[in-house]
Amino acid sequence: MTEARDGHHAGPQWESLVRTGALITVALVMLWLAFNVRLPSISTLQEWILDLGWAGGLAFIGLYAVVAMTPIPVTIMAVAGGLLFGAGNGSILSVIGALLGSWAAYWLARMLGRDTVMKILGSHASKVQHHLQDAGFQAVCVLRLMPGFPYWPVNYGSGAFGVSQRDFLAASALATIPGQVSLVAIGAFVANATVANGVVIGVAWAVVIAMTIWAYREWRKARKQADDPS
Structure with a gap:
């Protein structure tokens, strides 16, 4: 009986130690990245990517994916x-x-x-929890489209608060596309100030605004139904 009780307590203790170690590691890495890593200038990125030739696109995707996992803003990558x-x-x-x-x-x-x-979320924790607790597709859309709200708290919060993978990926794809297009179009316009690129910027931002209003209304409706199922 004693061994069984000891074994029963050992599991949670080891689990707690592993989680604590993971927390410390992730927090330190993210803090180091936020304060010490600066993305190269756009001109430097341009030279680096173009020097890679056909592999430049894959390198850009890989670098973007890493940035999206950290507190480093993704805006410079999109531009x-x-x-x-x-x-x-x-x-x-x-x-x-x-x-x-x-x-x-x-x-x-x-x-x-x-x-x-x-x-890990720190100051973003309360807002992320408020939106994602007992919510899903609409909540992820709202946070993805919210002006000035970074990507990484939405990513980590969705995994932590039980948003299904299907809802997370679907909402992320739907909300990410117009936002990314609007930012990419700005970079394209800087490089080549054509009417077509200007139109893309205007249309993309109009879609972002319309989707933000729609997602917020749908999220509010879902929250009311969850609070008052009758």
Whole structure:
């Protein structure tokens, strides 16, 4: 009986130690990245990517995915995508990179657990919990489209608060595409100030605004139904 009780307590203790170690490791890595890593200038990125030739697109996707997993803003990557590859190809590569990084962060959060992720989210924790608790597709859309709200808390919060993988990926794809296109188009316009690129910027931002209003209304409706099922 004593061995059984000892064994019963050993499991949770080891699990707690592993989670604590993971928290410390992830937190330190993210803090180091946030304060010490600076993305190269857009001109430097342009030279680096173009020097890689055909592999430049894959390198851009990989770098974007890593950035999407960290507190480093993704805006510079999206704008760089427009400068490097134009509005069309840049949008495709940026969306793929953003979604891959978001998906990886989602599963990392699932493995770390809610308590650990709450500590990692820091000041973003309360807002993410408010939107994602007992919610799904609409909530992810709202946070993805919210102006100035970074990607990484949505990724980690979705994994921690039980948003299904299907809802997370579907909402991320739907909400990420117009936002990324709007940012990529800015880069494309800087590189080549044509009417077509200007139109893409205007249309993309109009879609972002319309989708933000729609997603917020749908999220409010879902929350009311959850609070008052009758």
